[in-house]
Amino acid sequence: MGRWEPGARERLVVAAVDLFTEQGYDATTVAQIAERAGLTRSTFFRHFSDKRELLVAGQETLSRLLADGVAEAPASATPLEAVAVGLERASAAMGPANRELGPRIKAAVAASTELQERDALKSVGMAAAMTAALVARGVPDPTAHLASELGVLAFKRGYARWSETDGDTGGLAACSLAALEDLRAATATLG
Amino acid sequence: MGRWEPGARERLVVAAVDLFTEQGYDATTVAQIAERAGLTRSTFFRHFSDKRELLVAGQETLSRLLADGVAEAPASATPLEAVAVGLERASAAMGPANRELGPRIKAAVAASTELQERDALKSVGMAAAMTAALVARGVPDPTAHLASELGVLAFKRGYARWSETDGDTGGLAACSLAALEDLRAATATLG
Numbered sequence: 375m376g377r378w379e380p381g382a383r384e385r386l387v388v389a390a391v392d393l394f395t396e397q398g399y400d401a402t403t404v405a406q407i408a409e410r411a412g413l414t415r416s417t418f419f420r421h422f423s424d425k426r427e428l429l430v431a432g433q434e435t436l437s438r439l440l441a442d443g444v445a446e447a448p449a450s451a452t453p454l455e456a457v458a459v460g461l462e463r464a465s466a467a468m469g470p471a472n473r474e475l476g477p478r479i480k481a482a483v484a485a486s487t488e489l490q491e492r493d494a495l496k497s498v499g500m501a502a503a504m505t506a507a508l509v510a511r512g513v514p515d516p517t518a519h520l521a522s523e524l525g526v527l528a529f530k531r532g533y534a535r536w537s538e539t540d541g542d543t544g545g546l547a548a549c550s551l552a553a554l555e556d557l558r559a560a561t562a563t564l565g
Numbered sequence: 566m567g568r569w570e571p572g573a574r575e576r577l578v579v580a581a582v583d584l585f586t587e588q589g590y591d592a593t594t595v596a597q598i599a600e601r602a603g604l605t606r607s608t609f610f611r612h613f614s615d616k617r618e619l620l621v622a623g624q625e626t627l628s629r630l631l632a633d634g635v636a637e638a639p640a641s642a643t644p645l646e647a648v649a650v651g652l653e654r655a656s657a658a659m660g661p662a663n664r665e666l667g668p669r670i671k672a673a674v675a676a677s678t679e680l681q682e683r684d685a686l687k688s689v690g691m692a693a694a695m696t697a698a699l700v701a702r703g704v705p706d707p708t709a710h711l712a713s714e715l716g717v718l719a720f721k722r723g724y725a726r727w728s729e730t731d732g733d734t735g736g737l738a739a740c741s742l743a744a745l746e747d748l749r750a751a752t753a754t755l756g
Contacts (some may be wrong), residue, residue, distance in 0.1 A: 452756015490689075491682035498685040516751040523714050524755070560707040561752040564715070565643020 383421045384471040385411040390428050391475060395482040399425075399489055429489075433496045437503035439464040440525065444507035453513045454558055457525035458551055460504055464529065465547035473546070476537025501526045528554035574612045575662040576602040581619050582666060586673040590616075590680055620680075624687045628694035630655040631716065635698035644704045644712035645749055649742055651695055652720055656738035659724075664737070667728025692717045719745035 389410035393402040404425055408418045422428045443463030447456035483489045504522035509515065532550030536543050543549050580601035584593040595616055599609045613619045634654030638647035674680045695713035700706065723741030727734050734740050 454755045487686075491686045494685035494689040495678075495682045497689070498681075514751075514754075516747045517754045519718060520715070520748055520751050521755055523718065524711070527710060527714065556707045557711055558755065560705075560711050561755065563705075563708045564645045564712055564749065564752065 382411070382413055382417055386413065386418055386421060387428060387432075387471070388475065388478065390425070391478045391482045394489060395478065395485050399482075399486050429492050433499055435467070436464055436496075437499050439467055440500055440529075441503040441507040444504050445510065447511075453508055453511075453517055453521035454524065454554065456508060456511060456513075457504060457521050457528075458554055460507070460525060461529055461532070461550040461554060462547045465532075465545070465550055468533075468546050473537045476533060480534075497526050497530070500529070524554060524557045528557055531556075573602070573604055573608055576604065577609055577612055578619060578623075578662070579666065579669065581616070582669045582673045585680060586669065586676050590673075590677050620683055624690055626658070627655055627687075628690050630658055631691055631720075632694040632698040635695050636701065638702075644699055644708055645715065645745065647699060647702060647704075648695060648712050648716035648719075649745055651698070651716060652723070652741040652745060653738045655720065656723075656736065656741055659737050664728045667724060671725075688717050688721070691720070715745065715748045719748055722747075 386407060390402065390407045393406055393410060402425065404418050405415055407425070407428075408415045411418075422431065440460040440463065443460030444456045446463075447459040451459065483493050501519075501522045504525050505518045508518035508521055513521065529550050531553040532546060535553070536546045536549040577598060581593065581598045584597055584601060593616065595609050596606055598616070598619075599606045602609075613622065631651040631654065634651030635647045637654075638650040642650065674684050692710075692713045695716050696709045699709035699712055704712065720741050722744035723737060726744070727737045727740040
């Protein structure tokens with residue numbers, strides 16, 4: 375396999391994130407995003423309905439994958455074991471484009487209150503999706519909430535380690551599961 | 566003591582939250598908020614710099630109170646005991662205006678993506694403030710993150726119980742501390 379070559383969708387996301395960082399989310403137009411990506415506006419609209427959707431699309435996919443993994447974990451799985459299956463499922467869908475985007479998204483979010491709000495809502499959506507899937511497994515409410523919060527924290531910490539570390543990290547799944555284990559161990563030290 | 570009478574600031578917040586619910590955040594103007602509250606635009610601007618600040622002001626105060634409580638807990642306090650002091654500190658600052666606002670804010674947030682994003686960022690800000698205060702106490706990183714997430718969940722659950730339940734709930738502090746204890750107990754059932 376040769377060097378990874380991004381497709382149109384990935385090029386649009388990279389261009390958008392870079393423009394959001396340079397000039398802000400509000401000031402960035404669809405025309406500018408398409409131009410930076412070397413594509414036409416009509417290509418943009420084949421992939422996304424608008425600028426906002428470009429940010430939301432990935433989030434909805436991620437929440438669905440996390441919830442699917444939780445739902446399909448063996449019946450004998452503990453709440454955190456079910457969350458771990460969700461993390462593995464979501465991690466498997468993340469490729470080199472996502473790894474490369476990590477630090478860029480971080481810079482864009484740091485530069486924009488609007489993107490901080492989007493990013494915060496993304497975390498809430500991921501937690502809500504896993505909580506609903508855990509409750510459907512019969513996990514009682516406070517445990518389901520807590521397990522899904524640990525899952526979101528683990529995914530974010532794992533993603534940061536994976537995308538900000540050069541060289542072999544063992545992949546996103548390994549990073550997320552290691553972070554989940556760290557958090558599980560930390561529950562014993564809360565007092 | 567007679568019936569609680571809201572001041573200008575509280576009337577502006579109630580009017581704004583109701584208008585956001587009825588017609589959306591974007592469509593609501595400062596002039597409309599002032600009119601609904603029976604006040605002038607210049608009174609609005611004595612309390613808030615703009616419509617957005619009306620939402621942010623409470624959040625910053627809350628984060629500061631939570632962090633102050635964590636910082637001032639006894640040196641012997643465990644991470645969750647320090648978080649509990651933060652919850653008590655923040656709860657003490659919440660009066661009848663906050664209790665009455667609870668269900669109204671919930672309705673406004675349910676009706677607006679923009680307010681959902683604001684609300685999500687509020688939770689992130691509260692967690693970040695407590696995490697920083699715990700790290701400053703020498704609590705190691707994953708434990709500090711986890712304890713502050715439990716604190717935010719407990720405050721939200723306690724606030725919901727307090728503001729949505731008629732009659733004597735024992736106050737917001739009691740509701741929040743009970744929710745924190747439920748979450749602490751749930752850590753033993755994560756698997």
